[in-house]
Amino acid sequence: MSLLRRSARFLVWPVAAFAVLAAAGPALLSRGALNDVWNTAFAVILASSWNILGGFAGQISIGYSAFVGIGAYTTVLLALAGINPYLTLPIGALLAALFSYVVGLPTFRLRGPYFTIATIGVSEAVRVFASGVSFTGGSSGVRMPAGSFDFVRNYSAMVLLAVIVVALSAWIKASPFGRALSAIRQDIDAAEALGVHAAKYKLAAHALSAALVALAGGLFAINFQYISPGSVFDFRLSLTIVLMPIVGGLGTVTGPVLGAILFSYLQIKMLSIPSLRDSYLFLYGGMLILVMLFEPKGLVGLLARLRRAPSAPSPARPVSHAD
Amino acid sequence: MSALRAILVNSLLTAGLYATMSYGLAVIYGVMRIINLAHAGILMLGAYVTLTLNVRFGIDPLVSLVLVIPLFFGFGVVLYVLLVKPLPQSAGGASIESLLLLFGVWLVLQNLAYAIWSGDIQSIMTGYTMRSVSVLGVRVGLPGLAVFAVSAASLVVLEATLRWTYLGRAIRAVTQNRDAALLSGINADRISAVAFGIGSAFAGAAGSLLAMLYAFTPDFGRSFLLKAFCIIVLAGMESVSGVAAGAFVLALLENVIGGYTAIPTSFQDALSFSLLVVALVAFPQGILGAFGAWTGRRRKLA
Numbered sequence: 001m002s003l004l005r006r007s008a009r010f011l012v013w014p015v016a017a018f019a020v021l022a023a024a025g026p027a028l029l030s031r032g033a034l035n036d037v038w039n040t041a042f043a044v045i046l047a048s049s050w051n052i053l054g055g056f057a058g059q060i061s062i063g064y065s066a067f068v069g070i071g072a073y074t075t076v077l078l079a080l081a082g083i084n085p086y087l088t089l090p091i092g093a094l095l096a097a098l099f100s101y102v103v104g105l106p107t108f109r110l111r112g113p114y115f116t117i118a119t120i121g122v123s124e125a126v127r128v129f130a131s132g133v134s135f136t137g138g139s140s141g142v143r144m145p146a147g148s149f150d151f152v153r154n155y156s157a158m159v160l161l162a163v164i165v166v167a168l169s170a171w172i173k174a175s176p177f178g179r180a181l182s183a184i185r186q187d188i189d190a191a192e193a194l195g196v197h198a199a200k201y202k203l204a205a206h207a208l209s210a211a212l213v214a215l216a217g218g219l220f221a222i223n224f225q226y227i228s229p230g231s232v233f234d235f236r237l238s239l240t241i242v243l244m245p246i247v248g249g250l251g252t253v254t255g256p257v258l259g260a261i262l263f264s265y266l267q268i269k270m271l272s273i274p275s276l277r278d279s280y281l282f283l284y285g286g287m288l289i290l291v292m293l294f295e296p297k298g299l300v301g302l303l304a305r306l307r308r309a310p311s312a313p314s315p316a317r318p319v320s321h322a323d
Numbered sequence: 324m325s326a327l328r329a330i331l332v333n334s335l336l337t338a339g340l341y342a343t344m345s346y347g348l349a350v351i352y353g354v355m356r357i358i359n360l361a362h363a364g365i366l367m368l369g370a371y372v373t374l375t376l377n378v379r380f381g382i383d384p385l386v387s388l389v390l391v392i393p394l395f396f397g398f399g400v401v402l403y404v405l406l407v408k409p410l411p412q413s414a415g416g417a418s419i420e421s422l423l424l425l426f427g428v429w430l431v432l433q434n435l436a437y438a439i440w441s442g443d444i445q446s447i448m449t450g451y452t453m454r455s456v457s458v459l460g461v462r463v464g465l466p467g468l469a470v471f472a473v474s475a476a477s478l479v480v481l482e483a484t485l486r487w488t489y490l491g492r493a494i495r496a497v498t499q500n501r502d503a504a505l506l507s508g509i510n511a512d513r514i515s516a517v518a519f520g521i522g523s524a525f526a527g528a529a530g531s532l533l534a535m536l537y538a539f540t541p542d543f544g545r546s547f548l549l550k551a552f553c554i555i556v557l558a559g560m561e562s563v564s565g566v567a568a569g570a571f572v573l574a575l576l577e578n579v580i581g582g583y584t585a586i587p588t589s590f591q592d593a594l595s596f597s598l599l600v601v602a603l604v605a606f607p608q609g610i611l612g613a614f615g616a617w618t619g620r621r622r623k624l625a
Contacts, residue, residue: 060419062426106604113358113422117552118600124549125596132589235545239430246423278437285430292424293409 021159026152038155038223040264041162042216047244047256047263048165049212053205054242055251056178058185059108060116063123065237067096067210069130071217072232076142077135079222085144086157089218096214097207104206108199111188123238130229141228144221154223161219165212170253181205185251213241239284247287249300258299325460330582332461334575339474340532341570345551346481347525349558349566353498354518357407357418361425362526362551363544364432365395369530370539371440377447384447384535385469391531392524399523402428403516436541446538470532477528478567481521494518546592553599557606573598 021037029037046064053059074092079085107118130136172178180201183191192198221227244263249255270277295301344366351359372391376382382390406428410421454465485491496504497514505511533539533547554573558565573595580586580594 058419060423107600110603112419114603116419116422117358118603121549121552121596121599121603124545125593125600128590128593128596132587132593279434281430281434281437285427285432285434288427288430289406289424292420292427293406296420 019163025159026155031151034151034155036264036268038158039267040261041158042220043240043244043260043264044162044257045158045165045216046213046241047248047260048162048169048253049209049216050241051245051251051256052169052172052181052209052212053202055245055256056173056185057181057202057205058251059202059206060112060242061119061206062116062238062242063119063126064210064213064241065233065235066123066126067100067213068217068220068237068241069126069229069232070096070099071214072221072227073130073136073142074214075218075221076144076227079144080142082145085218085222089215092214092218093211096217097211100206100210101203104203108202108206123233124235127229127233127235130233136229139228139230141226141231144225149222149225151223154219158216158219158223161212161215166253166257168212169256173253177201177204182251243284243288245298247291247298249298250296252297252300255298255300262299326582328459329461330575330578332458332463334571334578336463336467336471337574337578338567338571339471339478340529340536341550341554341574342478342567343474343525343532344529344547345554345558345566345570346478347522347529348551349555350494350518350525351522352555354494355407355421355515357421357425359425359522360422360548361402361428361432362522363548364429365398365523365526366530366533366547367436367539367541367544368432369395369527370534370543371436371445371530371541372527373531373534374440374445374447377449383449384531385473388473388528388531391527395527396520396524398527399520400516402523403519407519408512408515433541440541442540442542444538444540447534449535452535464536466535470535473528473532477525481525490514490517546595549596549599553595553602556599556602559606 025034025037046068050061050064054061071089071092074095075085075088078088078091103122107115107122110118131139136142172181180191180196183194183196184198184201188198217232220232224231240263244259245256246259247262248257248259266276266280266283270280276283291298295305297304347365348359348362351357351362369391372394373384373387376387376390377384406424407421410418410424449466451465451469455462456465456468457463458468483491485495493504493509493514494517496507496509497511497518501511504514529547530544533543537543550573554566554569557569557572576598577591577595580591586594
């Protein structure tokens with residue numbers, strides 16, 4: 001009960017906002033605005049799901065595009081075989097969880113940065129493989145079977161999934177599972193000494209976040225009707241998935257949501273401002289450098305610092321790395 | 324028989340290049356336990372600087388090393404002083420913070436290259452680009468041979484420096500045990516700055532050499548970075564002398580797969596990247612370390 005109440009505190013806000021968007025959006029907003037909300041919801045799912053492993057458990061994986069790709073390709077290939085696209089979503093999620101398990105079993109023996117390097121290796125291997133084999137359509141990609149496509153339905157599913165993922169992530173953070181992941185992040189040796197089965201928890205967090213990301217990948221494929229290895233297995237996609245939670249606030253519930261909103265906003269702006277599109281790597285890299293140097297807790301840490309700061313003007317304090 | 328000889332000669336030539344691009348990564352990792360993801364960006368920048376020197380001033384890529392090496396040494400020192408040093412030091416082990424910071428640097432460098440040189444595919448043509456000579460009865464390209472000669476020379480210089488100079492001994496001391504090195508009066512901070520400089524200089528030089536053999540874009544460098552990781556992991560992460568061995572193993576594997584199996588060349592990189600994961604998991608102490616483990620010598624990774 002107290003667990004429910006504690007997680008409820010985090011939730012009221014986003015759940016209310018998204019419920020309104022999901023229910024009233026299609027009636028009130030223009031198609032363009034709906035598209036922006038769709039993109040934001042997609043980003044929120046990717047960021048918050050990644051954060052379960054990367055933030056809560058501290059295992060930084062730069063290879064999540066593999067799971068987006070598995071979800072998207074499962075949906076398209078099964079839809080081509082005549083199955084209702086929405087029914088294929090759980091199959092994609094299952095396959096992604098399975099793949100995350102197979103990959104995690106050896107790589108979770110590695111710690112910290114070594115794990116990160118291994119994830120780059122795995123996802124690049126997957127990308128090269130996917131561009132070379134024929135069932136992915138090679139570099140030309142594959143198209144969904146022609147049929148009636150309902151954007152509002154896809155939109156509702158995406159927004160609903162975003163609400164579920166954020167709620168789940170808040171619930172996990174407050175649960176014993178979340179506390180075990182947090183113990184692993186802080187000191188894996190101490191956690192294991194206290195009886196936390198680190199490998200089991202890491203695999204579970206990996207599988208859960210992979211499955212959620214694959215669901216979003218499936219919805220992505222249904223919406224765009226066309227996918228290729230270059231669009232869903234892209235390194236830049238992995239990069240954005242990592243950056244959103246880090247810039248927003250690693251290991252928090254609100255951080256990835258803030259990061260996702262910021263990055264979606266930037267992406268929308270990029271479409272209209274060419275100079276921004278040409279310098280997005282400056283922007284992404286610069287944000288990453290600034291966060292690492294000055295505010296490892298990201299936007300969430302920045303907001304907390306602003307709130308703490310006294311209203312009277314005071315001399316600038318040096319940045320403390322102690323906490 | 325001649326096929327085998329061709330594979331060995333080609334592997335050796337590739338290994339020289341691979342070792343040069345991996346040394347910088349190994350030196351920086353050894354001294355600071357930092358995984359320098361910006362390495363890929365510096366490789367790419369080295370290629371573009373060489374291109375500009377070649378197109379604008381007509382300087383031969385091999386001659387341009389005289390400018391590229393000091394330039395990137397300075398770049399590495401500045402990078403260390405401005406960005407890496409201010410990071411909170413982590414006790415032992417490589418820190419994820421420095422990895423992400425340098426990842427950010429890589430992205431910025433990539434954008435810099437897009438802004439200056441655009442995203443077009445570039446390559447460097449010299450008078451000898453298309454020439455080939457016969458080595459042990461195997462036809463090899465003259466640029467490949469020149470690249471190997473430069474690689475071998477630079478590796479000899481690095482090994483000699485590490486072995487016989489004060490700087491080299493200090494670098495090895497900090498690599499083996501930072502605290503003990505501090506206790507014996509080594510300025511570990513200055514050594515770190517120098518090591519970052521050497522690491523970048525090697526990356527820049529490797530970029531120049533790569534530019535002689537391959538076409539490149541600002542995105543260029545990622546697959547070479549992963550191969551370099553694979554090599555230093557095979558080498559045992561901090562053993563500079565093992566790097567040459569690791570480079571040869573990877574080059575041989577690629578050439579054997581290309582020459583003897585039906586696996587299409589487009590999958591070759593996927594195999595190298597998978598080997599990286601296998602090597603990280605199976606040989607945390609490197610190939611030489613794996614032999615050492617049999618004789619009872621064990622070290623723990625991180």
